[in-house]
Amino acid sequence: MGKYILKRLVDLLPTIFVVAIIVFVITRLIPGDPAAVMLGPQASVEDIQELRDDLGLNEPLHTQFFQYIGDLAQGDFGVSLTYNQPVISLIMDRFPNTLILAISALVIALLIGIPAGIISASKQNSVMDYTVMVISLIGVSIPIFWLGVMLVLYFSVNLGWFPATGMGTMDEGFITYIKHLVLPSITLATIPMATFARITRSSMLEVISQDYIKTARAKGLKEFFVIGKHAFKNALTPILTVLGMQVSALLGGAVLTETIFSWPGMGRLIVDAIDKRDFVVVQGTVLFIAIIFVLVNLLIDVLYKIVNPRVNYSSGKGGAGK
Amino acid sequence: MSDEILKVENLDVHFRSSASIVKAVNGVNISLKKKETLGIVGESGSGKSVTATALMRLLPKGIGSIPNGKITFNGKDILSLSDKEMRDVRGNDIAMIFQDPMTSLNPVFTVGDQIEEAVRTHQQISKKEAKLKAIEMLKVVGIPEPEKRVKMYPHEFSGGMRQRVMIAIALSCNPKLLIADEPTTALDVTVQAQILELMKSLQEKNDTSIIMITHDLGVVWEMCDKVIVMYAGNTVESGKVKTIYDNPLHPYTWGLLESQITKNTLNGNKLPAIPGSPPDLRNPIRGCNFADRCPYAKEICKTTKPEPIEVEEGHIVSCHFQTKSNRLERKELVYIE
Ligand SMILES: Nc1ncnc2c1ncn2[C@@H]1O[C@H](COP(=O)(O)OP(=O)(O)OP(=O)(O)O)[C@@H](O)[C@H]1O
Ligand code: SF4
Ligand SMILES: [Mg+2]
Numbered sequence: 001m002g003k004y005i006l007k008r009l010v011d012l013l014p015t016i017f018v019v020a021i022i023v024f025v026i027t028r029l030i031p032g033d034p035a036a037v038m039l040g041p042q043a044s045v046e047d048i049q050e051l052r053d054d055l056g057l058n059e060p061l062h063t064q065f066f067q068y069i070g071d072l073a074q075g076d077f078g079v080s081l082t083y084n085q086p087v088i089s090l091i092m093d094r095f096p097n098t099l100i101l102a103i104s105a106l107v108i109a110l111l112i113g114i115p116a117g118i119i120s121a122s123k124q125n126s127v128m129d130y131t132v133m134v135i136s137l138i139g140v141s142i143p144i145f146w147l148g149v150m151l152v153l154y155f156s157v158n159l160g161w162f163p164a165t166g167m168g169t170m171d172e173g174f175i176t177y178i179k180h181l182v183l184p185s186i187t188l189a190t191i192p193m194a195t196f197a198r199i200t201r202s203s204m205l206e207v208i209s210q211d212y213i214k215t216a217r218a219k220g221l222k223e224f225f226v227i228g229k230h231a232f233k234n235a236l237t238p239i240l241t242v243l244g245m246q247v248s249a250l251l252g253g254a255v256l257t258e259t260i261f262s263w264p265g266m267g268r269l270i271v272d273a274i275d276k277r278d279f280v281v282v283q284g285t286v287l288f289i290a291i292i293f294v295l296v297n298l299l300i301d302v303l304y305k306i307v308n309p310r311v312n313y314s315s316g317k318g319g320a321g322k
Numbered sequence: 323m324s325d326e327i328l329k330v331e332n333l334d335v336h337f338r339s340s341a342s343i344v345k346a347v348n349g350v351n352i353s354l355k356k357k358e359t360l361g362i363v364g365e366s367g368s369g370k371s372v373t374a375t376a377l378m379r380l381l382p383k384g385i386g387s388i389p390n391g392k393i394t395f396n397g398k399d400i401l402s403l404s405d406k407e408m409r410d411v412r413g414n415d416i417a418m419i420f421q422d423p424m425t426s427l428n429p430v431f432t433v434g435d436q437i438e439e440a441v442r443t444h445q446q447i448s449k450k451e452a453k454l455k456a457i458e459m460l461k462v463v464g465i466p467e468p469e470k471r472v473k474m475y476p477h478e479f480s481g482g483m484r485q486r487v488m489i490a491i492a493l494s495c496n497p498k499l500l501i502a503d504e505p506t507t508a509l510d511v512t513v514q515a516q517i518l519e520l521m522k523s524l525q526e527k528n529d530t531s532i533i534m535i536t537h538d539l540g541v542v543w544e545m546c547d548k549v550i551v552m553y554a555g556n557t558v559e560s561g562k563v564k565t566i567y568d569n570p571l572h573p574y575t576w577g578l579l580e581s582q583i584t585k586n587t588l589n590g591n592k593l594p595a596i597p598g599s600p601p602d603l604r605n606p607i608r609g610c611n612f613a614d615r616c617p618y619a620k621e622i623c624k625t626t627k628p629e630p631i632e633v634e635e636g637h638i639v640s641c642h643f644q645t646k647s648n649r650l651e652r653k654e655l656v657y658i659e
Contacts, residue, residue: 211425217380219440219491220412233430308430309475 001305008298019290020072024065027279027286033057034081034277055081068283077284082276087284090269095288097167098265101257102250104181105188109246113193114239117200121208122227132197139194144253148187148260155183165262184261188253192246199242203235210234236307244300248293327498327531328354328377333391335369335376335555338384342604346372348555350391351638352533354499354548357525359532361542361563363578364552367600370535373552374501377533378418379408396498414444417492421504423484427476433460433487434472440494459490463520482513489520496528503535518545539582543567548636551575554600554611557630561637571639573616576652610642618643618650 035051036043052058056067071078077087113136120132156164161179168180207213208231216230217223255267262268266285273281330352337344347369354360362370375381376388379400393400396415403411420426428436437456441447447455453472460468463486476484485505492500502521506514522545525532534545542549542563550560551574559572570576577596598615601607610616613623620642628642643650 211420211422212428214380214420215426215488215491216428218378218412218418220409220414220443221439222409230428230431234428309432310429310477 001302004305005298005302008301012294012298015294016287016291017069019294020069020287021065023283023286023290024068027283028061030274030277030279030282032277034279037277038082072287077287078280080273080278080281082273082278082281087281090281091266091285091288094264094266094269097263098251098254098258098267100181101184101188101263101265102247102254104185105250105253106192106247108185108189109192109196110243112189113196114200116197118204118227118232120197120201121204122223124205129201132201136194136197139190140198142190144187144190145256145260147190148183148257151183151187152260167263184257184263187260188250188257191253192250195242195246196239199239200235203238204231207231207234233307237304240300240303240307244297247296251289251292325356326353327356327358327396328352328533329392329394330377331392331394333373333376333393334389335372335381335386336389337382337386339604344603346386346555346603347376350550350552350557351560352550354531354533356498356531357529358548359525359534359546361546361549362533362535362552363537363539363542363549365537365596365600367554368552369555370552371503372555374418374503374533374535377501378412378416379403380412410444413440413492413497414495415497416499416501417495417497418501418503419485419488419492419505422508423481423488424508426488427484429476432473432475433479433490437472437487437491437494440491444495455494456490459494460487462493462524463487463490464516465490481509482517485509485513485517486520489517489524493524493528493530497530499531499533500525501533501535504537505534506541507537521545539578551578554607555603556611556640557638558612558641559637559639561634565634565637569634569637570652571633571637571644571649572641573618573650574612577615610640617653 033048033052035048035055035057039047039051049058056064059067068078075088077091079086080090083090116132116136120129123129152164155161162182163180164183166180168177170177204227208227212234213226213231216226221230251266254263254265255270257263258265258267259271266289270282270285273279273285330350333347333350333352334345335347337346350369350373352360362373364370372381372386376386377393377395377400381387388401391401395411398411400408400411427433431439434453434456437459438449438452441452441455442449457468457472460471465471465483465486471479476487479487488505500521505521506517509517518541521532524530532545534541536542546563548561549563549566550557551566551572552558553574559566559570559575566575567579570579574596581596596615601611601614607627609622609624609626610619610628613619616623622642626642628640630638630640631644632638633644641650642648
């Protein structure tokens with residue numbers, strides 16, 4: 001397994017290289033001149049040209065590109081044009097905030113979505129089942145911007161239970177910290193939660209009709225174990241696939257959610273950077289998210305292998321024959 | 323009788339399906355003693371598996387029900403047990419193996435786990451003891467290198483080996499009754515013989531009673547003491563295997579025997595079958611439910627349901643023409659077109 005993971009990590013390098021190229025090209029395609037934006041509308045053409053020289057923007061594109069790749073190879077994401085700080089330190093300031101938001105949303109989504117799907121499947125066609133299905137259908141189709149605003153209107157403005165914006169710090173106390181987290185994580189959790197409920201239900205329904213479930217019941221197992229152990233472990237593969245997709249969706253959704261709730265995370269950083277044409281930051285953050293994304297997918301692949309012994313990897317030992 | 327392990331009286335099983343009721347089993351009777359083997363034969367859809375599933379009380383919840391009948395197992399009234407008491411019976415007193423060993427083992431657990439689980443569900447033993455028991459059971463069912471095999475997953479086993487594993491699971495708690503639902507149908511002929519041999523020898527050793535569900539009359543002849551022939555949810559004929567072979571009396575049994583003979587002589591080149599198909603069990607049937615396909619059917623068969631008649635000791639037939647004076651004359655090969 002360790003060897004397999006190492007091999008996969010090495011395999012990731014070309015992927016990341018390609019992503020770096022794409023990110024580089026795309027950021028150059030964002031219309032607008034960062035130097036002009038930085039200096040404001042009153043700046044003279046000469047000033048702008050001078051700043052462009054300083055920033056290396058007047059170098060030919062390929063020179064800029066090799067410079068960028070060379071820096072990247074040393075783990076250098078460049079220096080922000082607007083903050084005058086290394087991009088990596090900007091990311092490290094914000095990323096933990098995004099991570100906390102994304103993880104709490106994921107935990108909520110998993111803890112509610114998966115059990116809801118399991119119960120729904122094991123009580124197929126019951127009132128319970130229909131309720132879960134209707135709610136999750138609404139959940140996957142709800143625009144999260146609208147949902148976020150509604151939650152704020154009701155729970156912050158009307159009831160005053162939770163703050164509408166910002167992120168608490170631990171210094172203000174754990175309760176305050178959590179209170180700030182509630183609305184953004186619920187907003188962000190809604191789509192993945194509904195998606196998990198639906199995939200879990202359909203995957204479980206398929207598994208429950210299998211012969212080995214009959215075998216498990218015929219052993220005298222409690223229904224809880226028949227469903228929760230024998231059926232669920234088999235239903236996990238499609239759930240994992242969706243999990244992988246949802247993690248990237250969460251990172252994407254975080255951009256929106258962070259904007260609604262003024263959450264000081266990566267999403268805000270990217271949006272601000274695009275606004276200011278700070279393409280070094282855009283480049284760095286997008287690449288960073290892409291790396292997180294491929295790592296998550298690697299993790300999911302490893303989980304597949306743990307969950308499903310039939311999955312065979314070319315580098316692994318594989319099945320010991322028939 | 324004291325050594326009677328299972329008695330089923332007048333068992334009915336109904337299924338609720340969209341706006342209608344399927345009467346899948348009607349008035350089945352079973353009597354099985356310790357160490358005895360009962361065969362249940364009949365075409366596809368005749369209610370064999372449903373009968374077996376009902377004995378385990380594993381009919382699909384809310385869909386399958388037992389409106390009538392009594393099941394007495396080892397002196398216990400099965401139908402009045404609580405859910406918990408019933409779980410204690412399943413896998414412990416009555417175990418079951420299924421037709422397709424490729425799908426009846428859970429693919430994501432090792433075979434060792436699956437045997438250990440069966441043992442630990444019913445016995446208070448440590449994980450380590452259960453592990454040893456799993457290895458021992460694999461040895462008992464003739465799997466080579468059990469210490470190594472116990473850690474493997476079902477997909478690393480052949481079909482025959484998997485059915486051996488199923489038998490190991492089923493017998494791990496020493497059940498008094500083993501229900502085998504077509505245990506060899508999905509296997510190669512040579513493997514079939516090995517599995518049957520294994521079941522027989524383990525039965526011999528542990529005094530297990532067996533209910534053997536099969537399409538194959540050869541298996542009944544090999545393995546069983548008694549047989550019941552089912553057709554469309556009814557028992558049409560039952561008795562000792564020898565009696566039924568020597569003196570089959572029901573036209574449906576004749577058809578089965580005949581198709582078996584032609585199957586053997588034709589070497590399986592042509593699928594022998596009784597022409598026609600069984601009645602739709604959703605509709606009430608007035609007369610004999612075999613009347614549509616029976617070459618001997620007369621007027622009365624369409625209007626009146628034949629009652630079971632005990633024609634000789636233990637030999638019961640449900641056909642109108644079973645009194646000595648009006649018994650049917652069996653014609654050979656009437657079922658082959
Ligand atoms: N879940 C169910 N819902 C509705 N009807 C069912 C259900 N299960 C079984 N039946 C009905 O019960 C009848 C008997 O089925 P059963 O599985 O017992 O046949 P069988 O004799 O075991 O056939 P085979 O040899 O093909 O295994 C079928 O014709 C079917 O219509
Ligand atoms: S009762 Fe009539 S239809 Fe039924 S098996 Fe006997 S002869 Fe045939
Ligand atoms: Mg069957």
